Amino acid sequence: MNKNRLVALGLILFVLLFTFPVLMNLGKSVAKTQPPSMLQDQKAMQELADKLGVKNIDEFRERHKKVLAEWKDSVVRDGKRIYVTKDGREIPISLQNLASQPQYCSDCHDYAGIEKPNCWTCHVEPKGGAVK
Amino acid sequence: MKKPFSISRRTLLKATGAAALGLIPVSPLLVRAAGKTHPKALQAKSWAMVINAKLCPPGCRICSEACHKAHNVPVMPDPRQDVKWIWQESYNASFPYESHPYPDDANAKRTYPLLCNHCENPSCVRVCPTQATFQRADGVVMMDYHRCIGCRFCMAACPYGARSFNFKDPRPHIRQINPTYPTRTTGVVEKCNFCDERLGIGQLPICVEACPAKAILFGDLSDPASPVRQALAANVTLQRKTKLGTRPKVFYIV
Numbered sequence: 363m364n365k366n367r368l369v370a371l372g373l374i375l376f377v378l379l380f381t382f383p384v385l386m387n388l389g390k391s392v393a394k395t396q397p398p399s400m401l402q403d404q405k406a407m408q409e410l411a412d413k414l415g416v417k418n419i420d421e422f423r424e425r426h427k428k429v430l431a432e433w434k435d436s437v438v439r440d441g442k443r444i445y446v447t448k449d450g451r452e453i454p455i456s457l458q459n460l461a462s463q464p465q466y467c468s469d470c471h472d473y474a475g476i477e478k479p480n481c482w483t484c485h486v487e488p489k490g491g492a493v494k
Numbered sequence: 495m496k497k498p499f500s501i502s503r504r505t506l507l508k509a510t511g512a513a514a515l516g517l518i519p520v521s522p523l524l525v526r527a528a529g530k531t532h533p534k535a536l537q538a539k540s541w542a543m544v545i546n547a548k549l550c551p552p553g554c555r556i557c558s559e560a561c562h563k564a565h566n567v568p569v570m571p572d573p574r575q576d577v578k579w580i581w582q583e584s585y586n587a588s589f590p591y592e593s594h595p596y597p598d599d600a601n602a603k604r605t606y607p608l609l610c611n612h613c614e615n616p617s618c619v620r621v622c623p624t625q626a627t628f629q630r631a632d633g634v635v636m637m638d639y640h641r642c643i644g645c646r647f648c649m650a651a652c653p654y655g656a657r658s659f660n661f662k663d664p665r666p667h668i669r670q671i672n673p674t675y676p677t678r679t680t681g682v683v684e685k686c687n688f689c690d691e692r693l694g695i696g697q698l699p700i701c702v703e704a705c706p707a708k709a710i711l712f713g714d715l716s717d718p719a720s721p722v723r724q725a726l727a728a729n730v731t732l733q734r735k736t737k738l739g740t741r742p743k744v745f746y747i748v
Contacts, residue, residue, distance in 0.1 A: 434640060438640075439628070439630070439638070441690065441694055442530055443530075443535075443694050443695070444531070444532060445529055446529060452530060458673065483665075483679045484639065484677050484679050485676045486672075486673040486674075488673070
């Protein structure tokens, strides 16, 4: 009889310990999973996509890292400072111009749970808005 | 009787060859983004510089200050962690193989602006394990800070001391940050880039523009009509440490 009680106590303790991380974060994660308001702003997001030379914000999400790497190679390796998109538009290669709303980067990365972009340790962050 | 699964050597080789061909993908690394140069960009086959040191007042640092301000070069509190793109040295320090203990009075007093020589045969490029430093088609020895791993092989290889390492975050030590040019970060090497960012939009290097004595000339070494070639034709010039075979592209009128 005594043994059964100990086992039950042990089980309860085990379950509590095992689910501790989940229990501690209950309710807390809700705020983070709210999409940042700027994602709802269709016009601003289209503007952002246009600045990168992609069709829409979905393509931006998918390709921005690759395009930024291409931009870097184009300027540093080939000395080409204008990016020509697939549909023939010409865009000045400039991180300052692309991230004129620099909080977009950190807001979206926060929301997606991805590391904060480290561009601004070297490139000078534009004074577009509140900086996180 | 024919053995089961028998196949001639010839057929096997053919089949393997055909299979191997099918495996070769079109390398995505070879596809470069479509880009265009700026319509005003200055272009050359081989950029070079001639410095008329006769026009340099001893101790003048105007070129260095203009350059360091434009490129966010920090002033580190510890001189051992100094970062420099263009700096001044005495005649004997600048031209150790062309000097002796008894220089003429003018050269004994003079200071020479020194910078990356953008060598035709750059030793820094040879040793860089990541191709972070490389030579462009126009002869500019460039750095891709994104690729630099801070191994400092290039600093050991450069006989001119033209490379500096960022031992600490340079940001707090930059007097006034120029937002149009990036700063560097801890753990990368940096050096003069022949003002690639200015050439790319049609401007001459900042040191050339800043010099009040017009002592620095810049142009295409392959063009006989360029100011650089004209100055070379009209003057006796020196290069630094020529015997090392790096073929510097910065010339000095002494």
